[in-house]
Amino acid sequence: MSEQARVLPMVVPEEGLPERVTIYEVGPRDGLQNEAAVVPVAVKAELVRRLVAAGLPVVETTSFVHPRWVPQLADAAELLEELGRLSVPAPVLVPNARGLDRALEAGVEHVAVFASATQTFAEKNLAAGLDSQMAMFEPVVSRALEAGLDVRAYVSMCFGDPWEGAVPVDQVVSVGRRLLDLGASQLSLGDTIGVGTAGQVGSIVESFAAAGVGTERLALHFHDTYGQALANVHAGLRHGITTFDASAGGLGGCPYAESATGNLATEDLVWFLTGLGIQHGVDLDAVVATSVWMSEQLGKPMASAVARALAP
Numbered sequence: 001m002s003e004q005a006r007v008l009p010m011v012v013p014e015e016g017l018p019e020r021v022t023i024y025e026v027g028p029r030d031g032l033q034n035e036a037a038v039v040p041v042a043v044k045a046e047l048v049r050r051l052v053a054a055g056l057p058v059v060e061t062t063s064f065v066h067p068r069w070v071p072q073l074a075d076a077a078e079l080l081e082e083l084g085r086l087s088v089p090a091p092v093l094v095p096n097a098r099g100l101d102r103a104l105e106a107g108v109e110h111v112a113v114f115a116s117a118t119q120t121f122a123e124k125n126l127a128a129g130l131d132s133q134m135a136m137f138e139p140v141v142s143r144a145l146e147a148g149l150d151v152r153a154y155v156s157m158c159f160g161d162p163w164e165g166a167v168p169v170d171q172v173v174s175v176g177r178r179l180l181d182l183g184a185s186q187l188s189l190g191d192t193i194g195v196g197t198a199g200q201v202g203s204i205v206e207s208f209a210a211a212g213v214g215t216e217r218l219a220l221h222f223h224d225t226y227g228q229a230l231a232n233v234h235a236g237l238r239h240g241i242t243t244f245d246a247s248a249g250g251l252g253g254c255p256y257a258e259s260a261t262g263n264l265a266t267e268d269l270v271w272f273l274t275g276l277g278i279q280h281g282v283d284l285d286a287v288v289a290t291s292v293w294m295s296e297q298l299g300k301p302m303a304s305a306v307a308r309a310l311a312p
């Protein structure tokens with residue numbers, strides 16, 4: 001019996017899309033914080049190292065959130081010490097001033113803050129309002145900038161909110177604009193519950209452009225809950241977006257929907273971009289091998305279709 005040929009994506013470039021894309025890996029932070037299992041620090045360190053070795057140009061490693069809220073990431077300081085200095089930017093999430101203190105103590109150079117585009121989620125997740133969250137971030141961001149750090153700002157619930165339903169695009173732009181005005185270098189617009197649709201992506205990107213925010217300041221963060229993540233990436237590419245968040249193996253369930261799938265899987269994004277002839281610098285096989293290994297550690301199947309198809 002002859003061996004089957006290795007399956008690779010068919011590469012057919014599409015005119016008008018960016019030549020190169022940055023894949024911003026969030027698996028160790030956003031992924032693991034939403035997994036039920038608490039993973040040993042040595043496994044987390046190996047996950048980060050494998051992702052860096054696979055060519056991911058930025059790997060968000062952990063969060064200095066209070067362990068009471070996210071026990072999965074209670075070992076943030078230990079993990080950073082274990083990792084030492086990496087060859088790529090390794091941002092950490094800092095939810096508040098105390099989180100920033102801990103990040104500075106750990107010698108971190110890139111941080112991220114996590115805001116909400118809706119009042120209800122700001123209340124539930126941040127114990128703040130749509131306006132008062134800014135008062136919370138202002139001293140964190142300004143102190144981070146004074147210390148020479150780069151600050152990314154996540155905006156969650158940009159495409160829909162489980163309590164409020166539709167989210168007015170002007171509200172999303174207003175929250176994003178204020179975070180950039182505080183000094184954030186990039187906004188990551190999150191479809192936290194995965195309800196976003198392709199036309200909506202273009203509408204949001206264009207609304208930011210109308211408010212003077214170019215595509216170079218925007219990243220898109222999709223969840224595959226309804227199977228729309230790659231369609232939404234395609235819409236983002238057509239509107240000139242060049243940074244997309246993804247999580248190896250699709251790590252991270254969706255905390256607000258009873259679904260197995262959360263974050264867009266890195267290998268699904270890699271396959272998709274490769275097929276379009278877009279450069280990304282990431283080794284597909286290395287990411288798949290990492291996801292297979294990680295799913296063994298977690299004792300659960302991979303959410304990524306590409307990893308399932310390619311896994312040995």
Ligand code: MG
Pocket residue numbers: 030221223252262263
């Ligand atoms: Mg996410």
